[in-house]
Amino acid sequence: MSGFEVADAVIVGGGAMGCSLAYHLSREGLSVVLCERGELGSQSTGRCAGGVRQQFSSELNVRLQRISVRLLQQFADDVGSPCSFRQIGYLMLLSTPGEVASFQQQLRMWHTAGLTEASWVTPDEVGELAPSVSRDGILGATFCPTDGIASPNDVTQGYAAGARRLGAILLTETEVQGVDVQGGRVVAARTSRGRISTPLVINCAGAWAAEVTAGIGVRLPVVPYRRHIFVTGACPAISSDSPMTVEVATSFYFHPEGDGVLFGMGERDEVPSFDVDVDWRVLETIQPVMESRVPALLDAGIRTAWAGLYEVTPDHQPLLGPVGEPDGLWCACGFSGHGFQQAPAVGRILAQMIADRPVDLDLSPFSPGRDLAVSQPEANFI
Ligand SMILES: Cc1cc2nc3c(=O)[nH]c(=O)nc-3n(C[C@H](O)[C@H](O)[C@H](O)COP(=O)(O)OP(=O)(O)OC[C@H]3O[C@@H](n4cnc5c(N)ncnc54)[C@H](O)[C@@H]3O)c2cc1C
Incomplete structure (x- = not known):
């Protein structure tokens, strides 16, 4: 392996979520390595219906989706390629x-x-x-x-190309096989192409997110x-x-x-x-x-x-942000069927949180450590 032994952040998974985060973290000036074990956008993202709505039952999702819609409207100007967003309602x-x-x-x-x-x-x-x-x-x-449909392929590949232009390394056919922890902190991601030293691993592994952290005893309800x-x-x-x-x-x-x-x-x-x-x-x-x-x-x-x-997830809401222990392990997963449309806003806001900047929206109700017994559930539509 050469050129990617060290990174500020390692992203696990190259669907819409991982690619959006790679782009937004790179814009914040972090060095990013994304590891995708297959091809970019080949799993849930590439099989989804492309729906983008703001009519959610939880107010936080409505506010989040208003940001995603704005980002999709200005996608070509920001990211450099179109995303085929058609606001058919x-x-x-x-x-x-x-x-x-x-x-x-x-x-x-x-x-x-x-x-x-x-x-x-x-x-x-x-x-x-x-x-x-x-x-x-x-x-x-x-x-x-102003709701509508967008192209999962255009969004994912657009963010991936934008991230690469900003210096991110996106590896395909590269599996993350473990996370190394020392003294309660993340120190590296172990991959099928070698070890990457990093203080920050972000789990964007979609339906496989629970598998990624099981090895270090972090149980995710996905x-x-x-x-x-x-x-x-x-x-x-x-x-x-x-x-x-x-x-x-x-x-x-x-x-x-x-x-x-x-x-x-x-x-x-x-x-x-x-x-x-x-x-x-x-x-x-x-x-x-x-x-x-x-x-x-x-x-x-x-x-x-x-x-x-x-x-x-049990409340049909995503798991977003740091897991708590170990320090340096974050999640952007558990979207419960809404992850394509949430990826633009979530990528932007998690990057703001990681860069320790003011955020567009407080996502703490979606913290992975929330009490699922009292969390407000989201209605389950496309
Ligand atoms: C039939 C269907 C219709 C849908 N319609 C919509 C819709 O209209 N609107 C909407 O917003 N959402 C929709 N969804 C949901 C949406 O597809 C997902 O929520 C979204 O794609 C999740 O994106 P992601 O990047 O988190 O996950 P994924 O796209 O699944 O990406 C995760 C990636 O992680 C990789 N990975 C896993 N483990 C590892 C590892 N150890 N190392 C490296 N890589 C790994 C996988 O290979 C995968 O590519 C639909 C889903 C389905 C199935």
């Missing part, structure tokens, strides 16, 4: 009185948090925003026009769950500027993807697993929901499908 369909009450309350919170462009939508207005959606049983909806995505053939009924649409009751969602439509749904009775083989029986459980909500999708056929991993 997110439409959240509500079909029970309980959902209506909950989202009307959230709407007030969103406005307080500065998300003033989010609004209440009547069933008739749903018809205008998304003509292919059946309004049967819809009691109302919320819509935020559990992998498989999630599927299906993409239809050409579907003229759904235009390319249709919003990302989520049926809250079932978590069924879809958005335009090329000339087709990308869709998925939360899966019931799932068990933790690293398996990412496609189980076509999942499609059978989604089909009745499609049939009742967006029948046009049934005519489009299925062009392709894949599966990836959610990295789930």
Whole structure:
């Protein structure tokens, strides 16, 4: 190994999170080595739906996502390449009185948090925003026009290229196999290409984050769950500027993807697993929901499908910041299915924290050491 035996920071994992952090830490003037055991963006990031929303149930996530949206809007100017951010909006369909009450309350919170462009939508207005959606049983909806979709590949590769231009070393096919600790402090990362002396290791290993720290006795509550995505053939009924649409009751969602439509749904009775083989029986459980909500999708056929991993914590909130002991071990993991859209803001703010500068937002409620029994859980949508 040469040129990367010593670094101010070693990042474990080269998904959207690790690459965003590499870029933002490099901008803060730190020397960074990122180790990715496969290829950059090849795991959850490369298998995600690209959704970027600000309509979260926890106020801290709303504020965090407002920062991510701003960073994605100015991505090309800041980072030097486009990220294909299309602000087609997110439409959240509500079909029970309980959902209506909950989202009307959230709407007030969103406005307080500065998300003033989010609004209440009547069933008739749903018809205008998304003509292919059946309004049967819809009691109302919320819509935020500045939400949308971005390219996971463009974001990850853009941050990676930007970091490299600033001097960071991003190693692929390089596994972090352990963390060396002396006197309660991190002193090195052990990798498949040798030892890197560093006082700071940041765990951005996605669904595998718990494995990275298990060897030094740090238990992280991050559990992998498989999630599927299906993409239809050409579907003229759904235009390319249709919003990302989520049926809250079932978590069924879809958005335009090329000339087709990308869709998925939360899966019931799932068990933790690293398996990412496609189980076509999942499609059978989604089909009745499609049939009742967006029948046009049934005519489009299925062009392709894949599966990836959610990295789930007990409260569906991420683990961000120092773990406490050992000193110098940090986390940016446990995003519970929201990590692509949170990576821009989280990378920027963690870099501010590490550089000991004023932060855009206090992320201490997401501290890895928080009391999970009392932490405010986040609702689990795409
Ligand atoms: C079907 C599906 C749809 C989704 N849709 C959305 C969406 O619309 N919007 C959204 O925001 N999120 C979505 N997500 C969630 C999102 O994909 C993840 O939260 C996000 O990609 C996490 O990014 P990451 O960089 O933390 O993890 P990853 O992209 O998984 O990157 C972690 C990397 O760490 C590497 N690694 C692991 N162990 C080691 C080691 N020991 N040494 C070196 N490298 C290691 C892995 O190889 C991997 O590349 C979706 C996920 C799935 C599965």
